[in-house]
Amino acid sequence: MTTARIYQRPKNAMQSGRAYTDRWVLEFESSEAKRPDPLTGWAGSGDTREQVHLFFPSAEAAIAYAEKAGIAFTVVPAPERKLKLQAYADNFR
Template sequence: MADARIFQRPKNATQSGRARTDEWVLEFLSREKMPVDPLTGWNGLADMQAEVKVVFPTLEAARVYADKHGVSYHVVPAPQPKLKLQAYADNFR
């Protein structure tokens, strides 16, 4: 049985837009440690399922998919945005 996590796609830190932040992603977790290649020093996996990410429009759709295919999952709640209210006049205090 595969393990997965379901999370809401976060806002891109380098952009001001909020495109695709309403999507939910089901990401399969790797069951093995990432070995280091002695020649190149890069990490690699033989488990290709760890590379799979499935995108859904809602959390419920992701849960239905996981239940239908026998995938055990945990839901990572979306972080609450912190609003920093600031006025232009605060720059001159």
């Protein structure tokens, strides 16, 4: 059975903006283990579904798609945003 994970991408530490952090992502879980390629040594598998990432405007839209397509899913809640309010003068204390 196909399983998927639905989550909202957080802003990484190297970004100052919040572009694409409001979208929800549905990505499929890998159904087979990765193994090293004997020629190159890179890890890979024959499962191509893990390369598919579907983007949705809301969690409800992603859940509706998964239910309509018969995909078992788990919803990972969005991480809580922590604001660190700081003045420029705080750098010199």
